[in-house]
Amino acid sequence: MSHPGFSAAMLHPRNWPMWAGLGLLWLVIQLPYPTILAIGRLLGRAMYHVMPERRHIAETNLQLCFPEWSADRRQQLLRQNFESNGIALFEMAMAWWWPRKRLARLAHVEGLEHLQQAAAAGRGVVLMSMHFTTLEIGAALLGQKATIDGMYREHANAAFDFVQRRGRERHNADAMAVEREDVRSMLKSMRSGRAIWYAPDQDYGRKASVFVPLFGVQAATVTATSTFARLGKALVIPFTQTRLPDAQGYRLIIHPPLEDFPTGDETADALRINQWVEQAILQQPEQYMWVHRRFKTRPEGEARPYPKRRRRKRRPR
Template sequence: MPLKEKLNAGAIRALWKRFSRWTPARLWRLAKIVAPLYALFATRERRVTRQNLRQAYPHLDESVRREMAATSILHSVALAFEVGFVWRGDPQSVADAVKRVEGFELFEEAQRAGRGVIVLAPHIGNWEMVNFWLSSRMTFTAMYDPPRIAALDGVIRHGRERMGATLVPTNARGVASLLKALNRAEAIGILPDQVPDWGSGKFADFFGHPAYTATLLPKLVARTNARVVVGTALRRCNQGGFTLHFIEADPRVYDADEAVAALGVNKSVERAIALAPTQYQWEYKRYKRTPGQLEEEPGWKQRRFYRMKKR
């Protein structure tokens, strides 16, 4: 492992350990101090955030979008601090940080009907809290892709599994594990707004623009009787703590046509974003793949990400 990577990992682990003893309200106050400095140097994140907001909210004044961009970056900084609290903090303190839960009856209804639940957890608020809270209450399985800094893998994996969650790889073996969990009427979690590899998605509108969207969800729905729910943990900012929202997914996620189902996924994410637009991670390049780009990447058929084996 390169020395620079080792030093970076050590510094990050030390910060997470320190932040594990802080309250969300205190971490939010720190983020408000650090975010303006971070935004000054994070030119790529600032540019992408503004571009995405311009596409999503073209009707707003530029000054309003710039303010939204600054707030969105602030929330991203807060998340970077909060994961130390979620992954390494006292479990009871983390549980107590959830001040309100809305929509949990969706899980109870699915349980009574003997159905598994697919939880779509977009990059909004603190999605790590969704994993923590659900895995402390039910059998929960989620996909896991190791971080770029390999030395952080153990901390992240332990943090996500410590309340009982099962992490599975982002490959065919992992998909098989998700299917088994759903067929046992358990809950699983997937990130619905990541850009998949070519051959693993369909283009579908996201805020009025085509976004390459993973088709893992419709594949899972087609082979199970699962219910689809959107889960978010929204930050209460100065008040401290989080409110968990579980809402019905757009009904199109159940469509047999994968393109229609992908549109349903994106509309479900839009519903979640509408709850708190500035808490969404707009710095992610959601539109980095475009229609017509496919033929420019030779060998894409061999790089399928979520290949499903026929029974």
């Protein structure tokens, strides 16, 4: 899949606020790593107060998933989660712009042999990830150790899309960013023995999904994980990353491949994926992206748990 490169049109005045914001991010990440984390936490605390819609979504998700927890415990987790989201903004910038050697010092990688064994056997891999706040930096750190093709959603702003794609592809010259809708390229990649990053833990709508429980709540869950594994003749290898305390860096774990997967039963496979996701989240609930509308698609007759989104009025051209 080819992408357009940089063009002078990206310097149009309408993009100046974006370039200024990116420049500020670049300046902040020149600071020592512990200082970056501290600034990220402060930003997250501010986001908690100025983003009421996202805060409400996260509150709703925590209430649905952990009804047995006390309100105080959920509130504490919510605040920690916003701090983690604030840090994630700077981790994204670190992943895109830090020198490779500086970035590599933060990585503590376990289970790399699972990817190496799959590559030696010529087997493609669905690297099953999840939407933790450390997603961007985790993918960058792993990309320094192994060739991983990434699932990619084109950004509406061509200038930001250029920066994002360039940042994600720089850690491995052989890596490719594959558009999320480009199933043919994904399957071709896996059939040629490559690994491709894929996260099945969001609500992508009713199409190609089945309803199976996630933390006891019926959740529209994509069946693509088992479909990709079957059509791509690939192993499904889970991958998690964790931001370690006290500025120690990041623990990356490539877990053993799922055994006897896929089974041919898409509903059973989707349930197994959700059970795996549950266990991964419980290891670090404060670092999961609770601000997403995970339960927006409901079974027939069941109301959505989130308020309607406020649509911005378009300015006349």
